[in-house]
Amino acid sequence: MTDWEAVIGLETHVELSTRSKMFCSCPVDVDGLPNAACCPVCLALPGALPVPNEKAIEGIVKIGLALDCEINESSLFYRKNYFYPDLPKNYQISQYTFPVCEHGELEVDVDGTTKTVGITRVHMEEDTGKSTHVGDGDGRIHDADHTLLDFNRAGVPLVEVVTEPDIRTSEEARAYGAELQRIVLALGVSDAKLEAGSMRFDVNVSVRPRGREELGTRTETKNVNSLRSVQRTIDFEIDRQIKVLESGGTIRQETRHWNENTGVTTSMRSKEESEDYRYFQDPDLLPLEVTQRWQDEIKETIPELPAQRRERYIAAGTDDVTAGVLVDNGELGALFDEAVDGGASGRSVGIWLTGEVVAYSRRNDIHIADSPLAAVHLVELTTMVDEGKLSSSAAKEVLIGVLDGGGSPSDVAEAKDLLQVSDTGAIEAAVDQVLSQNPDAIEKISAGDMKPFGFLVGQVMRNMGGKADPKIVQQLLRDRTAS
Ligand code: ADP
Ligand code: MG
Ligand code: ZN
Secondary structure (H helix, E strand, O other), rough: OOOOOEEEEEEEEEEOOOOOOOOOOOOOOOOOOOOOOOOOOOOOOOOEEEEEOOHHHHHHHHHHOOOEEEOOOOEOOOEEEOOOOOOOOOOOEEEOOOOOOOEEEEEEEEOOEEEEEEEEEEEEEEEEOEEEEEEEOOOOOOEEEEEEEEEEOOOOEEEEEEEEOOOOOOOHHHHHHHHHHHHHHHHHHOOOOOOOEEEEEEEEEEEEOOOOOOOOOOOOEEEOOOHHHHHHHHHHHHHHHHHHHHHHOOOOOOOEEEEEEOOEEEEEEEOOOOOHHEEEOOOOOOOEOOOOHHHHHHHHHHOOOOHHHHHHHHHOOOEEEEEEEHHHHHHHHHHHHHHHOOOOOOHHHHHHHHHHHHHHHHHOOOOOHHHHOOHHHHHHHHHHHHHHOOOOHHHHHHHHHHHHHHHOOOHHHOOOOOOOOOOOOHHHHHHHHHHHHHHHHHHHHHOOOOOOOHHHHHHHHOOOOOOHHHHHHHHHHHHHOOO
16 A cells, blocks of 8 residues: 655735725725725726735735745736636736745744744735625525625735645644744734634645655645634545545546535635736736835834744743743733743743633633733742742642732732741751651661651641641751761
């Protein structure tokens, strides 16, 4: 039997959240009253002329820079010609040769190993309108009675990010999609809502016998709108293609549709080639100039990206998983940053925030930002643990008390009687008492048998109601039993 290898490339569409559309001043209002946000330009009435949106260009340059792309100082707008009812111009303004950004890469983490995915290009285009198929077709055109058209989305700035065929597994594809979404969100250029379609994936999949250089024939599954569906689409296609090939068939280059309910992809049409689109440079638009100076200005506005944040959290003492949770949860991340800036231990704060605090917010269905917990409390709490005033399990209980509105950690610790005794005198007394009751244990320890040591620590802790600092107890016991 052949050992097959999958080859995957993703095309991701990201709708930019600019105030106005890509080539006219209509507001971006995709969910508003249908066909209310339209004008002669986005409806392609004769004589109307497009003017590029400066904010959208800044948005795509930010995405390109975040993906380590080269930014072309001069790029070109093309017309991609095809007929579809949701496309009033009968062509889409897009890019072809000379896109705004090319030759980038994105590093993603897949189960602890780093995978580098090449970015072929990031280009600027405009979105189409929206068709709603009404009737028995389950939202699809087949069996629909009629179709409603809404052009509010026509002309909304759309960025397309195309990868090299570097991805090998559905997990890698998912990790790539998730990281791209985080980057877009961190840049603030799109709301990147998968379920609402403001970020969506076209999934290209082929298989080849492992070890063969040449690529197999790919299929392209369009408009997949969740990370889970991306993964399922890929797993399904890999399986389907292998079965076809092993039974002597061939894969057709075609466009397919993912059906979320049935979990299968079905053929939509044979794949169009770029010749079919009769691309030509849009005579209404000049070459787009992004000068080095403008690029540098845009670079200045790029915030800390998810990968840098993750690294910073790990440097502050968190593990990989904790760092990932903090990156994905802005509220927790902000609290972490403020606490660590205030001198708290990153390791402890990371554990508390992603453990007790997340669990508390889920249990009580609240946002942590709306709870009484503040960064100063976390700083105080780590200090109390470091100074031996609280055991680590008591610290967790105190944390819950603070979240419940019990005041500062010292207030809560006092009220709940959780403060640890680090007064050496009191502990010494308890140690001496336990030792006088257990002479045989001392004998064994003096003879080099350390087994009773834990027992003695336990006895002292018990005598002190569990509130002695165990470090001091151990130290005192060690001193007293040393021969
Ligand atoms: P098109 O617009 O025709 O789909 P693009 O060049 O925009 O072409 O995108 C093609 C995508 O398909 C890229 O992500 C590329 O990496 C991927 N791809 C190309 N060839 C293969 C292949 N044989 N198997 C899997 N993916 C492929
Ligand atoms: Mg494509
Ligand atoms: Zn318009």
